[in-house]
Amino acid sequence: MKVINHIKEIRQKRGITQVKLAEDLQITRQTVNAIEKNKYNPSLELALKLIKYFDVPIEELFYLEDSKGE
């Protein structure tokens, strides 16, 4: 099962650039891009950092592909 995320939508809604997000979370811009395109699943540490950064519940940021409709 693939992990899907809403990082791009939430980031764009808040007007945050990829570079700003990378700078704030101390990750590379390529990693931000890879996560947003669902090509890379962040580590638990980075996932928790993302949740804290956007201040949203985990299920709003990450979900499994087949649980989309639930």
Next chain:
Amino acid sequence: MNNRKIFYIVWAFLIGCILFGGFLGIYTIGKATGEYSYELAIPVIGGTVIGSLFIMLFSRWKKKRNGNVPQIDERTYIMLQRYFMIVLYVVLVGSGAALIILYSIGVRTIETGILIVCMMGLYMSIIFGAFVAKRL
């Protein structure tokens, strides 16, 4: 030990290796020809200094452009891990295969000079590949 200290130690080690390689080259040429041409030390030192300056200026420009974005992160480690794992098997199998092919076509001895050139090519391609893997 803080990151800055490690950075300077690694930097000094790399420059030391480059200079040592250059001087070793001068010594090897001198030993082979019987005449030590010390004027070759000028391009060795000059090249090292210019190369180091270029890299320093380039990294400063990059830092100015990208702000406080780090060069490496958790994904970079994973990418490099995968890359070096592939490199390990390619080099192991590839060098074995190359030896078998050479033996089968009748080559019985290998000159160390040719080995040095082959190893240099191998190292350069591995390092270039590592930079590509880091940027992916």
